[in-house]
Amino acid sequence: MQLWFSERETDNINVKWKVEQTLYSKKSQYQQIDIVEFTDFGRALILDGIIQTTVYDEFIYHEMIAHIPLCIHPNPKKVLVIGGGDGGTVREVLKHESVEKVDLVEIDKEVVDAARKYLPELAGCLEDPRVTVQNVDGFKFVQEKTSYYDVVIIDSSDPIGPAVGLFAKSFYKSVHKILKEDGLFVAQTESPLFNKELITDVYTGIKEIFPVQYLYTAGVPTYSIGPWTFTLGSKRYTKEKARTLNKKIGLKYFNEDVQKGAFLLPQYIKELL
Amino acid sequence: MQLWFSERETDNINVKWKVEQTLYSKKSQYQQIDIVEFTDFGRALILDGIIQTTVYDEFIYHEMIAHIPLCIHPNPKKVLVIGGGDGGTVREVLKHESVEKVDLVEIDKEVVDAARKYLPELAGCLEDPRVTVQNVDGFKFVQEKTSYYDVVIIDSSDPIGPAVGLFAKSFYKSVHKILKEDGLFVAQTESPLFNKELITDVYTGIKEIFPVQYLYTAGVPTYSIGPWTFTLGSKRYTKEKARTLNKKIGLKYFNEDVQKGAFLLPQYIKELL
Structure with missing residues (x-):
């Protein structure tokens, strides 16, 4: 079985991500919360069907x-x-x-x-x-x-x-x-x-x-x-007067x-x- | 009927575009050429399944x-x-x-x-x-x-x-x-x-x-x-010595x-x- 998560960008554009596994899925008081593992971008937090973050990017x-x-x-x-x-x-x-x-x-x-x-x-x-x-x-x-x-x-x-x-x-x-x-x-x-x-x-x-x-x-x-x-x-x-950051903090x-x-x-x- | 064009970004990520109509489709000596009209981005040139350009962007x-x-x-x-x-x-x-x-x-x-x-x-x-x-x-x-x-x-x-x-x-x-x-x-x-x-x-x-x-x-x-x-x-x-362009050319x-x-x-x- 292949699992794909599909995210709506607009009514007419979707982005589909291949999913390795679903780690967490729950409807909270406020929204649907899912954490899945994408094949390419690793673990991702998804709220109400919209990707919030992935460990890769x-x-x-x-x-x-x-x-x-x-x-x-x-x-x-x-x-x-x-x-x-x-x-x-x-x-x-x-x-x-x-x-x-x-x-x-x-x-x-x-x-x-x-x-x-x-x-x-x-x-x-x-x-x-x-x-x-x-x-x-x-x-x-x-x-x-x-x-x-x-x-x-x-x-x-x-x-x-x-x-x-x-x-x-x-x-x-x-x-x-x-x-x-x-x-x-x-x-x-x-x-x-x-x-x-x-x-x-x-x-x-x-x-x-x-x-x-x-x-x-x-x-x-x-x-x-x-x-x-x-x-x-x-x-x-x-x-114009922004501080610069120490390079050693690993950005x-x-x-x-x-x-x-x-x-x-x-x-x-x-x-x- | 809804038509969607699906483009492969990687093996595990696809982008899907809703299509209004196909305007042109031909296999040339070198590649498959398609011109379709996307609902959101208008007419698009697609070569071997990859979007080359759309009139919108x-x-x-x-x-x-x-x-x-x-x-x-x-x-x-x-x-x-x-x-x-x-x-x-x-x-x-x-x-x-x-x-x-x-x-x-x-x-x-x-x-x-x-x-x-x-x-x-x-x-x-x-x-x-x-x-x-x-x-x-x-x-x-x-x-x-x-x-x-x-x-x-x-x-x-x-x-x-x-x-x-x-x-x-x-x-x-x-x-x-x-x-x-x-x-x-x-x-x-x-x-x-x-x-x-x-x-x-x-x-x-x-x-x-x-x-x-x-x-x-x-x-x-x-x-x-x-x-x-x-x-x-x-x-x-x-x-560093690049020319600047006249703003009137409509960029x-x-x-x-x-x-x-x-x-x-x-x-x-x-x-x-």
Whole structure:
């Protein structure tokens, strides 16, 4: 028997992945959670039928959502990660020596539990004493504190289901409030080919709230054909003065060239902004 | 009835495209040629089951294979395009005012004929008086002249079937010979995720033949999940002195930022070189 997992990119484009075995499958309070082993990309976390991460290519997305904002901040100490229950983003955040405290706010405890068991390369870092995991709604969480974090990373799933509020302008206003006076945040903001309107809306919204805003891209094979985008809003710091990272921390995607190049956008993406 | 075209990325990953209609289907002397209309990306040229181009995203690949090398050359007059029978690359080359002569060497006349009929946005440019189309083997063609072209563009299909010779070191030596003393060339060199060995081999080979060599990338949705690569070899000119293009020629991907950013490589791609 051959097993294939088929992911919908649009109504008219699917990507099919050959599956070796299903490791975990459960319907939680929020979503359908599956962890399978792909023949080519290894173990994968799938939420409501959409691939979130695979052990083969997760370094691209996780390095890019963590190191770009953290290097723009000169001295990040307190970091909030919303979503990202697999732990991959937190693992990258912890590579910054200045970081003293990471709060992971993942609404679905079952995702964290499954990742701890089946994706230890990602979730193992959650045992670090600097990390606190809270299974609450990120949308509500950011309303309850003021001027607290240096960096906020919104590592959400697609803007359907539990993550839909994490793309709303009112949410970004709360993120602004929970950041210190020199804080900054980043959010994953989908594909520039298939989610054009969302990218324009988020960028325009952030521009009204934060004095500094950027869009940057990376090629993430498991997310979509074509590139993926991230949108960053900053109260003070700009990309021109970004710190560089010690090469010894073992990065596979991010480097000084990427730190500059990720912001250099093709014309069709610039025109969305 | 729903029609889906399924393209093999690897033995274990397929991409499926919903098809509105088949416009052309023929087995030529060299390969199976199909032109279909995808629901999302419009008309597509498919050779031996592999998508070569679609009218929706062809601008990305064609702008990047043409304008990067042509802008590095200060005054390109004579240009050779090998492969690229759809005409998209030639169309971009003709946007450079300095260009006086473009030779298109496409082994398969049936590809050019089909493109003229079903992909006029791409092949229409082949009627330009500066263009000569020759249906001969590119591998042999480059052996027959010396010190003739300013720029050679190798717009080949994948390294299987008719294009296999276009990835051989002996071919790049002939390309070196057919270029003028200050000439340069570029070749499409596949995916950095699925064709690692090919990229390393081509780059190493070119390094032995040309004093200047670069790898650059672009996100081409229809070619592969993840980015696509191009490898450039130059006898004299370097990317630092690249010309900039008049914005009025209507580019949708290439711009001054891309001209710099395309060469700024992620760590996992740098490590292939």
